[in-house]
Amino acid sequence: MAEATTAPAKRKLKWVGKRAPRPDGVDKVTGRAKFGADLFMSGQLVGKVLRSTLPHARIKSIDISKALALPGVKAIVTRDDFQDMASEFVPAGEMMINYKDVVRNIMAREKVLYEGHPVAAVAATNAAVARQALKLIKVEYEVLPHVIDVDEAMKPGAPLLHEDMITQGVEPAPTKPSNVAKRVQFAVGDIEAGFKKADVIVEREYHTQPVHQGYIEPHACIASVSEDGQADLWVTTQGHYVVRAHCARLLGWDISKLRVTASEIGGGFGGKTVVYLEPVALALAKKAQRPVKMVMTREEVFRASGPAPGAWVKVKIGATKDGRITAAEATMAYQAGAFQGSPVQMGCMCAFAPYDLENVKTVGFDVVTNRPKVAAYRAPGAPISEYAVECALDELADQLKIDPLDLRLKNAAKEGTRAVYGPKFGPIGMVETLEAAKNHAHYTAKLGPNQGRGVASGFWFNIGGETCASINVNEDGTVSLIIGTPDIGGSRASHAQMTAESLGIDLSKVRTIIADTSMLGYTFLTGGSRATFAGGMAANQAAGDVIKQLCSRAAKIWEIPEDAVAYEDGFVKPAGANAGKFPALSIADIAKKAGKTGGPIVGHAQINAQGAGPSLGTHIVDVEVDKETGRVSVLRYTVIQDAGKAVHPSYVEGQFQGGAVQGIGWALSEEYIYGADGRMQNAGFLDYRMPVASDVPMIDTVIVEVPNPRHPYGVRGIGETPIVPPMAAIANAIGHALGTRLYELPMSPPKVLKAIGQNEAKGQGRGH
Amino acid sequence: MSKHHVTTTINGDPVEYLCEVEQTLLDVLRDDLLMTGSKEGCASGDCGACSVTIDGRLVCSCLVLGVEAEGRRIETIEGMAKGDALHPLQQKFLDHAALQCGVCTPGFLVAAKSLLERNPNPTETEARYWLAGNLCRCTGYDKIIRAVLDAAAEMRRS
Numbered sequence: 001m002a003e004a005t006t007a008p009a010k011r012k013l014k015w016v017g018k019r020a021p022r023p024d025g026v027d028k029v030t031g032r033a034k035f036g037a038d039l040f041m042s043g044q045l046v047g048k049v050l051r052s053t054l055p056h057a058r059i060k061s062i063d064i065s066k067a068l069a070l071p072g073v074k075a076i077v078t079r080d081d082f083q084d085m086a087s088e089f090v091p092a093g094e095m096m097i098n099y100k101d102v103v104r105n106i107m108a109r110e111k112v113l114y115e116g117h118p119v120a121a122v123a124a125t126n127a128a129v130a131r132q133a134l135k136l137i138k139v140e141y142e143v144l145p146h147v148i149d150v151d152e153a154m155k156p157g158a159p160l161l162h163e164d165m166i167t168q169g170v171e172p173a174p175t176k177p178s179n180v181a182k183r184v185q186f187a188v189g190d191i192e193a194g195f196k197k198a199d200v201i202v203e204r205e206y207h208t209q210p211v212h213q214g215y216i217e218p219h220a221c222i223a224s225v226s227e228d229g230q231a232d233l234w235v236t237t238q239g240h241y242v243v244r245a246h247c248a249r250l251l252g253w254d255i256s257k258l259r260v261t262a263s264e265i266g267g268g269f270g271g272k273t274v275v276y277l278e279p280v281a282l283a284l285a286k287k288a289q290r291p292v293k294m295v296m297t298r299e300e301v302f303r304a305s306g307p308a309p310g311a312w313v314k315v316k317i318g319a320t321k322d323g324r325i326t327a328a329e330a331t332m333a334y335q336a337g338a339f340q341g342s343p344v345q346m347g348c349m350c351a352f353a354p355y356d357l358e359n360v361k362t363v364g365f366d367v368v369t370n371r372p373k374v375a376a377y378r379a380p381g382a383p384i385s386e387y388a389v390e391c392a393l394d395e396l397a398d399q400l401k402i403d404p405l406d407l408r409l410k411n412a413a414k415e416g417t418r419a420v421y422g423p424k425f426g427p428i429g430m431v432e433t434l435e436a437a438k439n440h441a442h443y444t445a446k447l448g449p450n451q452g453r454g455v456a457s458g459f460w461f462n463i464g465g466e467t468c469a470s471i472n473v474n475e476d477g478t479v480s481l482i483i484g485t486p487d488i489g490g491s492r493a494s495h496a497q498m499t500a501e502s503l504g505i506d507l508s509k510v511r512t513i514i515a516d517t518s519m520l521g522y523t524f525l526t527g528g529s530r531a532t533f534a535g536g537m538a539a540n541q542a543a544g545d546v547i548k549q550l551c552s553r554a555a556k557i558w559e560i561p562e563d564a565v566a567y568e569d570g571f572v573k574p575a576g577a578n579a580g581k582f583p584a585l586s587i588a589d590i591a592k593k594a595g596k597t598g599g600p601i602v603g604h605a606q607i608n609a610q611g612a613g614p615s616l617g618t619h620i621v622d623v624e625v626d627k628e629t630g631r632v633s634v635l636r637y638t639v640i641q642d643a644g645k646a647v648h649p650s651y652v653e654g655q656f657q658g659g660a661v662q663g664i665g666w667a668l669s670e671e672y673i674y675g676a677d678g679r680m681q682n683a684g685f686l687d688y689r690m691p692v693a694s695d696v697p698m699i700d701t702v703i704v705e706v707p708n709p710r711h712p713y714g715v716r717g718i719g720e721t722p723i724v725p726p727m728a729a730i731a732n733a734i735g736h737a738l739g740t741r742l743y744e745l746p747m748s749p750p751k752v753l754k755a756i757g758q759n760e761a762k763g764q765g766r767g768h
Numbered sequence: 769m770s771k772h773h774v775t776t777t778i779n780g781d782p783v784e785y786l787c788e789v790e791q792t793l794l795d796v797l798r799d800d801l802l803m804t805g806s807k808e809g810c811a812s813g814d815c816g817a818c819s820v821t822i823d824g825r826l827v828c829s830c831l832v833l834g835v836e837a838e839g840r841r842i843e844t845i846e847g848m849a850k851g852d853a854l855h856p857l858q859q860k861f862l863d864h865a866a867l868q869c870g871v872c873t874p875g876f877l878v879a880a881k882s883l884l885e886r887n888p889n890p891t892e893t894e895a896r897y898w899l900a901g902n903l904c905r906c907t908g909y910d911k912i913i914r915a916v917l918d919a920a921a922e923m924r925r926s
């Protein structure tokens with residue numbers, strides 16, 4: 001299929017790069033936009049979930065008879081309503097899931113494995129009746145010992161979550177089951193030899209706690225199944241095609257029977273790439289033969305939807321006196337939650353990815369514990385391992401008395417560098433972001449007492465994947481762009497901009513619509529920073545298809561050969577020998593006559609987008625530590641990142657800023673806190689403390705543009721990298737403010753106070 | 769479970785409804801009046817997505833009972849634009865890209881409007897503290913604060 005243009009990045013761009021109005025903007029500032037919980041259907045029921053209050057127990061029996069007899073209760077589902085599934089791994093966003101586990105996560109079967117694990121679900125005429133019914137369901141449990149901590153879970157003799165779990169990736173295979181699902185390893189060169197060459201070696205251990213994606217909109221959906229088995233699902237999700245696939249599979253339905261519509265989505269950050277309520281709502285709707293709406297409470301979101309893992313990471317880095325790294329090693333264990341599949345593999349792949357190293361080894365363990373199954377959270381896996389590495393690098397710079405940015409520059413990955421996980425990088429912007437950081441006024445600004453500055457870099461791969469787009473040329477020459485990736489933060493705008501650019505028409509003539517699953521072929525989810533990249537690629541190809549058709553229609557109208565016309569800025573002109581013979585035809589002119597020249601003009605593209613380019617970033621942060629309370633204030637923050645090409649700079653900046661502030665929360669205040677009883681103690685926004693407006697300063701941004709040669713507009717994904725550097729940048733800043741370092745997240749006031757106390761006992765306090 | 773009859777004013781219009789005693793104003797707005805512009809992010813007063821004003825006072829509608837609206841004046845996001853003219857705050861939120869997913873936006877707009885009614889010339893710090901009851905997980909607040917300050921400046925000019 002013809003590309004609209006092969007190298008538009010080189011020509012003057014009219015729409016790409018502009019801060020264009022956002023098609024869904026007005027609806028979102030007026031309250032008109034419909035999110036997951038905003039749809040009502042005639043005769044709808046309310047669905048509610050009975051959840052385990054125990055972290056680990058065998059289910060002996062479930063008695064629903066009393067609940068079913070309650071007036072107003074229309075359906076109840078339990079494990080008996082879902083077929084068991086064989087072990088089969090499928091991609092879910094950037095992570096893998098196993099259907100055998102998914103069917104157990106949406107509804108407990110043999111055991112409950114975490115507090116919040118669904119045990120039954122009720123559909124009733126209203127919420128009060130549904131809640132009353134939940135109380136009437138009798139579940140008999142055999143309580144089992146639980147394990148919350150990753151180190152405890154790895155010990156021999158720890159309570160086993162899955163009695164048949166044999167660690168994969170170990171030779172010879174262990175004979176006994178354990179909570180370690182998998183060991184992964186990536187290695188190049190010879191680290192022993194590398195460490196021998198080092199003049200200085202830094203070796204440290206870091207700990208992090210689980211953090212929640214924290215989207216403000218809870219999971220929500222409404223399902224309707226008619227008597228003939230045709231089903232509709234309205235849901236807040238990052239990928240409605242993926243939801244359709246999972247639900248059809250879990251329920252044993254034909255995919256064609258189920259139409260899924262993505263509502264507006266109130267944040268996801270990776271957490272809305274998996275299914276929780278959706279198959280349950282469909283099962284209830286089928287049983288009740290009435291629409292069922294299900295909405296999680298905030299508490300349910302915390303207790304039962306995926307956080308990012310907590311972990312430990314051991315890092316060892318050796319370098320020569322002049323700052324060249326000779327060997328680097330990291331070992332890490334990530335909590336997967338109740339089922340295997342933490343993003344530890346990505347943690348291992350990303351740990352040292354920003355650097356060009358000869359001898360590297362990373363080893364990871366995927367460990368199950370009695371916590372909710374983790375889900376993707378922005379650059380899944382990377383923020384944890386890179387936090388550890390970027391902190392260790394900073395200590396190395398201190399010891400070598402080299403500027404931390406210079407140390408990174410000396411070892412930076414470039415075009416042609418081979419990553420530890422195999423491929424050679426194309427053009428990437430690591431050096432450019434480091435240089436921009438060095439030249440930024442922030443880097444040399446004066447600091448006051450108890451203040452410190454930190455820097456850190458970050459890497460994320462970005463992905464492409466299956467993507468469809470259609471462009472309908474309307475009768476008046478305006479166009480509708482139909483795309484299959486839910487718009488989570490302005491992607492409709494950037495898709496419209498790229499389409500207007502490719503077609504050479506005014507942006508106001510393009511309207512972007514997010515298709516439901518029946519309108520367009522399979523399109524992978526919004527995640528992996530792929531929506532603007534892959535959607536733009538597909539839209540550009542669909543535009544190429546439209547242009548081809550426009551040319552052929554014009555040729556028909558003029559009765560000249562198809563190759564004797566040219567397309568330019570929304571007009572078809574006669575070319576070659578015919579140049580100037582006929583007046584140019586606009587899209588509107590051609591569209592008006594489409595009925596006479598072959599019917600409607602529709603461009604399609606269906607691609608598996610390849611060539612996603614990694615995005616690298618470097619952050620600078622200044623903090624002040626209150627030595628009396630241990631409170632850390634972020635005074636100034638600068639994000640510098642390579643966007644390839646910023647299609648809509650405002651939304652690129654927004655991604656940078658939002659990621660940085662999520663990182664500030666991860667670094668300073670957010671964590672899952674568990675009691676000895678295995679129950680989460682802070683399942684609400686009051687106690688799970690995400691940053692509010694008064695906690696943070698303005699977040700300055702610098703957009704670096706090293707174009708991705710494999711994208712028609714040079715686009716890289718940008719959404720995930722921004723959450724990678726903040727934790728280390730802040731830890732390094734605190735380290736410089738205090739003259740002593742912290743090795744555990746979050747760096748909350750009690751931990752900071754403890755570090756100050758230890759430091760003063762050693763008599764090492766210094767300004768910055 | 770007999771329902772209570774409530775007579776109130778919402779966005780200037782007289783409204784009557786029946787509600788259970790335990791229903792919050794947010795439940796009534798969303799589930800009974802189908803005014804879904806106000807969002808539920810937490811139901812515990814911690815996120816501000818449900819912000820409305822009652823007799824000009826900013827509240828979390830998830831913490832107010834439906835029966836408490838009796839005889840009061842309720843303003844919601846649905847009443848913010850006048851005709852086809854957006855409120856300056858709404859326009860500035862669009863101009864500054866102060867929303868990504870947009871689910872927090874109604875709450876921020878209602879809260880910011882309430883701020884500017886009291887303090888037409890807030891400092892950045894004042895705006896940040898006034899809006900500290902509204903959570904946004906997408907934007908990092910930068911563009912929201914800029915939009916509010918810019919709207920305040922424009923409203924002072926006109």
Ligand code: FES
Pocket residue numbers: 807808809810811812813814815816817818819828829830831
């Ligand atoms: S829903 Fe009312 S404050 Fe969160």
Ligand code: FES
Pocket residue numbers: 216266267866867868869870871872873903904905906907
């Ligand atoms: S824009 Fe998504 S929560 Fe604020």
